[in-house]
Amino acid sequence: MRRGDATATATATAAFAKRREGASDARGETYDVAVAGGTLGVLVAAALQRRGARVVVVERGELRGREQEWNVSREELERLVRVGAITTEDADACTRIEFNPIRCGFHGGGNGNGNAGDLVTRDILNTGVSPAALVEACRKRFEEAGGAVLERASLRGVEVYDDCAVLDVDGVPVRARLVLDCMGFQSPIVRQIRDDRKPDGVCVVVGSCAEADAFDNSSADLIRTVTDIEEDYRGQYFWEAFPASTGPRDRTTYMFTYMDADESRPSIASMLDDYWDLMPLYQGLDSIEDAKLKRVLFGLFPTYRDSPLKTEFDRVLAIGDASGIQSPLSFGGLAAILRHISRITGACEEALDADCLDREALRTVNAYQPALSAAWLFQKCMSVEVGSRPKRDFINRLMRINFNVMSRLGEDVLRPFLQDVVTFKGLGKTLVSMTLTEPLFVPEILMNAGVGPILDWFKHFAALGAYDFLASPAAALADTVKDFSAVSPRRRFIIRRQCEAIIYGAGRDVIP
Ligand SMILES: Cc1cc2nc3c(=O)[nH]c(=O)nc-3n(C[C@H](O)[C@H](O)[C@H](O)COP(=O)(O)OP(=O)(O)OC[C@H]3O[C@@H](n4cnc5c(N)ncnc54)[C@H](O)[C@@H]3O)c2cc1C
Structure with a gap:
């Protein structure tokens, strides 16, 4: 059967x-x-x-x-x-x-003077x-x-x-x-x-490794924006930049965006055109001709809500x-x-x-992970739905407020998020703090994300809370049951996987 x-x-x-x-x-x-x-x-x-x-x-x-x-x-x-x-x-x-330090910054932030409003971290x-x-x-x-x-x-x-x-x-x-x-x-x-089946979302990445006198390799960018949502609402572009090992003036820069898999979405080729146009602005070059191109990089990362794959x-x-x-x-x-x-x-x-x-x-090895499912709402908030017309600075404001709040709350909130790992305490504190400091912005977020996705997200957030509560006992149980011969090998295998699902599902896989 x-x-x-x-x-x-x-x-x-x-x-x-x-x-x-x-x-x-x-x-x-x-x-x-x-x-x-x-x-x-x-x-x-x-x-x-x-x-x-x-x-x-x-x-x-x-x-x-x-x-x-x-x-x-x-x-x-x-x-x-x-x-x-x-x-x-x-x-x-x-x-x-x-390399170190690592910076994050968003268009419209700081005092308008270069990277002055940046959040700076390490490692x-x-x-x-x-x-x-x-x-x-x-x-x-x-x-x-x-x-x-x-x-x-x-x-x-x-x-x-x-x-x-x-x-x-x-x-x-x-x-x-x-x-x-x-x-x-x-x-x-x-x-x-x-x-x-078509993916529920896609992260599209284009980039290059290039050499230029004007590149500043004294730091890397984990995430940055230099523009608002594109004029034709094709999406919000995010950037990353890392010093490259091939030479002191070599730098890898990526431009990426989140979208659904609708046919009307821009192709990788048209995103590459945008990349050549915007990269000088991002890296402080007079023109793209100032960069000696070493390698072009691109990728398309499909994502499904029902991940990990059953x-x-x-x-x-x-x-x-x-x-x-x-x-x-x-x-x-x-x-x-x-x-x-x-x-x-x-x-x-x-x-x-x-x-x-x-x-x-x-x-039981690739089991449900609320930390992964809860991250879905962020992809949604950082993308622009086909046909929708949010304020063009909406995503930048969201990112600035979010990162400022996390930075005030400290490294134990910020570091997991920067590793793309969602934790219950970090997320909970951030949400409460955002609501208190920017109460008028919260309804705007709710409107942009939509009621359905928010309700779905609360389900995963509640599960994240439960997993977080159980993570320490689960770690102890996984250890205890390992050599417990009174329990059958199959039962032991399943209990240990269920414990791991709780530990990892709570986002405990972050680097401290
Ligand atoms: C531009 C770009 C930048 C990236 N930067 C980073 C980064 O900085 N950090 C990071 O952690 N990740 C990064 N990644 C992601 C990383 O490259 C992928 O996560 C990784 O390659 C996934 O490896 P994989 O083995 O799961 O799949 P794949 O890389 O897709 O490899 C699949 C392998 O399976 C083989 N294969 C396929 N079909 C068959 C078959 N029928 N029979 C036998 N073999 C088969 C293929 O030949 C291939 O070798 C980047 C990706 C891109 C595109």
Whole structure:
């Protein structure tokens, strides 16, 4: 019955993953884990292989990271060391640049004199990591420990049997007890589960790495605006800028915006045109010609309200961008997986040990997280709905008021938010303080967001409160039950995952 449900729920446009009855007759070695997709996948693969699992990575391209820089916090990178995927020396070698301070500022704020009204912090997204070096280091540790890599090998389908999953890798069957879908947003398994549904929101990012004499690399920008909502109401542009490791005058700048997936929305090409027009204003250049372009960067990050993605098949678990565990506000998929890496590798290890590889058990790994769902309202507030005409400075005023309030409330409120993590106490204090200091602005926010989304948000906010209240007892219970042999291995697995869902769902994954 359970299996029938799983297949029916995942009504597929193309049935990439299928549930089959009985045991597989495919021959060959059975891996503990097959990791499909090797960008973030190799990080998890290395950690699992080093902990004793037999792992194979299937990557359709070359198993190598991109030539750009990923910005994360150094403490986030340390978490990869703690799970054994890399060494401290590897972490140092992957770290191409570190910088401080980190600034946030919004158009119309301060005293009109440059960055005077900025909020200044430290150690958040202050490390430029080379994806190429990181993937190479993980791959080396993975292969040294006996891990297998199938490169330039495409996964064409997965059949799930009672005893294992059989991956079709370019026509060759590969057997594994557990499949980790690390194929990103475009994963055919994710598309099948989501029935090719349009995303609820999209974060579109365009940017470049360039060199210019006028670039000021003495600080980075975590978020900044230099204009109000665009005249044609296509959206509000936000900016980020980080010193790049390729040279003292090299800087990576991103322009991003949030929108729904309506067909009338601007294309990436037209956003790039806006980027070339606005980047000189943002970085204090006379003209875009003053910058020597080294690399153009862009990306489109679909987000779904019902994230993380619910597991729909026995033996198949989504990890990384495929799983939707990253905040709808962020395009920091590496940072998100680093914060969850010990939870994910621990869960996979325990699932293999306790043979908890069915859909119900795996669902507890990517469970509901109110901290993630509560962040949805912010994406909505920071975007402009098709056809709506808010005051053009509305989003800037909202951001200024919000950041001023958080800054007054202190680092324990501000720092989680700057890491795109929502916490109950931080959010609660901010809301009360905003209502007291700007009572007339609150109705404007409510009107812009709409009654439905606000009511929906309160549901998640209440759940966040409950999770926050339970987080410390849950941590104690997860620890106690670990070696409690009176409880069955399956029960222990599920209790520990439920405890983790509470801890992470309360937003306790932030870097202090
Ligand atoms: C411009 C830009 C800037 C970014 N900056 C940052 C940053 O500063 N910090 C940060 O944390 N994150 C950043 N990100 C996000 C980060 O790049 C992603 O979160 C990360 O790449 C997600 O990795 P993934 O492995 O989950 O998915 P992907 O990167 O999409 O990788 C999926 C992998 O699966 C493989 N694959 C797909 N289909 C198959 C198949 N059928 N068979 C076998 N293999 C397959 C692909 O070849 C690919 O290697 C940025 C992204 C962009 C676009």
